Amino acid sequence: MARNPEGALTDDEKRIVKGFLARGDRNQDIQALVNLGRKATINSARVTEVKQDDAIVPASDADLDFFKEKKKCYDPQTGLNLYDDERLIRAREAMLLAVQVFNSPTLRFKAEVFAVQANIAWTYLLHEFYLREGAQIIQEDGRSLLLSQMIAREDCPLSQGIKDNLESLKQIRDAVEHTLFRRADNRFLSIFQACCLNFEKTICMLFGPDVALSNDLSFSLQFAKMDFDQLVQVQDFDVPEHIRTLEKQLDEDLGEERLSDIEYRFRVVYTFENSTKSKSHIKFVHPDDEGADEVRNVLIKREISDKLFPHKAAVVASLVQERSGRQFNTHNHTQAWRKFDVRPRANVGQPENTNKDYCIYHLAHGDYTYSEKWVDFLVSYLAADANYKELRKFKL
Template sequence: MAVDLPITLRKGKAKAILESSVDSALLAIEIYNKPRTAFRSEGYIAMMVIAWTKLFHAYFQATIGDRYYHKHSNGRFKTKDGEKLAWELSACVRKYGDLSEAVKMNLKFFIQLRNKIEHRHINKKEVDVAIFGECQSFLFNYENFLIKLFGDGYALHESLVFALQLSHIRSGQQVLANKSALAKDVQNVKKFIDDYRNSLSEEVFNAPEFSIKLLAMPRVSNTARGDLAIDFVPLSQLSQEDMETFDQVTALIKDKKVKVEGSNVGKLKPGGVCEAVNEKLVNEVITTTHHGWIVRVFNVRPKGNADDPFETDTRFCHYDEPHDDYLYNDAWVDFLVSLFQDGKLSLDQIRAVRFSQGEIGLEPDDYM
């Protein structure tokens, strides 16, 4: 339905949810900017995910009412600990729909990274440095979306500060932190970050909505005493001469983003699909056996003895000829998550279709 934006809230549940969202964002900023915060990335990401989720919930409460909850196939609400199970952030993004690709990819990045950081024992400082640009965009996007939905009165006017750098004094703790960068868990997280960035198009990767890129340069002459030590200037406001100078400097000092051609990058085997889906589900757990049923029911790939093994539903699956097996993509994971979270089909229903109709499949489009 069409909604006039921004929405005016005076009192009630939507306003309470929105105020909780803003409080979560402000707490995220406070956590990030405290100099002695031990779990900066974890705390900031966790609170910003809550802030984004509650922001969507406030919007849905104001526009569609109390209907942003997962349901079983029989129409009853799913519950957890006696409470109705509300749409999580990934579901909110899908339901809202009207976000730019760069904003969506920034959100997806933090939803996935949160799980990786929370389940690993690493020195978080290395991660803090690696994702500062994405963290800044995570906040800017939130504030822009907040203002778009509910008006300028909710603007945060906050930002993340730079940490002061001690370049010459190295303590024993810093040396140990550098050594920990070689730990397997840190390397796994860094590999995820690199792989995710390399999977993006140039347009999305370079968009400030995905990651803010900053260049800090000291002013060594002609500097007025009242000038700010750091000044943020949008690239669009630079002159052509300044842009040319900027390009020359960044060509010399920036880390080069190298794209390496690879085979089956980002593709998943059935076990990987099940793991990715189960991370996002609450009341359902699927196994590779269940996955085999679902694949047959929706006919996303042919039988093992098919004359043409390449006859797959290429939206979700493709045949890997060198290894003679089938691989699946993120769209297939999202489809399965939506299938179960929204109560469109249950495992019992899928099993019944599988054994009653054999290889006769259902149409994925009917469940999207």
């Protein structure tokens, strides 16, 4: 049934309304039923107009019963209807199933199921897109367009990075049919993660934010804490040769620029350091977000510690006294780093647990050095008389 964005009844809807009126249904009940799932709702005057128009032929009982059944099938959250949007519903469910299986702690058939289900999800998604564009998705042999055929079309709405990701996903799915993956799930995690993010971005772009999958998903939790050395080792543990060959095959046709595209392979950099509770959260930044370039520069920039933390304690005390005009010696400096928990005290088990904004520990010669940022902080803090007096009273 055609939808009318102007809020007026279509000819089919007029026949439906006429049929319910003939059955004796109340105007307000008919209005409420028609408005279910409708983008532009109608008011009671539209029902009255149908009631007064003798030229409208009432719909059959079968049509009325089907109309009621169809109205029951609207999802209030997404606005999708099982009869009108079946492919889109199946696309969402296939991707949700792929994610749920991969995140399950009890299942071992992860990479295989994800590759197959995600391929199905993208196929349904693009089928729905092309149907709404008026394209023919059924070929002469009676089979519908393959995913590989749709991403090769000139009118494909996907970016090159997403296409590369889906091509790799297809190769992984094809390999599933002929080889045993064993414990290779983590080898393709970055490709799978990018596939999920791409799907969410694309379904919202093509069909609106109401159908987003993020409303139905949350981060998966784990019972074991991450150990960096173990994470590094697991990447190479017990990986069959045919998996290594497949990985090489996935990348060999792509240049460095396409390989580094976050829509092809999702990558996150984790750093391990102490932080305050207010700063101890993981934050994901999209490459297109404001400030992303600055974050990227920080992640890839390499500086030696002597350049970033050039000052020993005596130098810090001298600089602070000079710039603040306050009396400030090494004893006051000790009061300061203890007050602000900048570094651990002597003879602790983990001397490297410092506030990395201000201080680092040098394992080679067993002492601490401080940053220019720490000097600036102290100068600013001591500018207030109350702060200066409070620090000098701080007990070690």
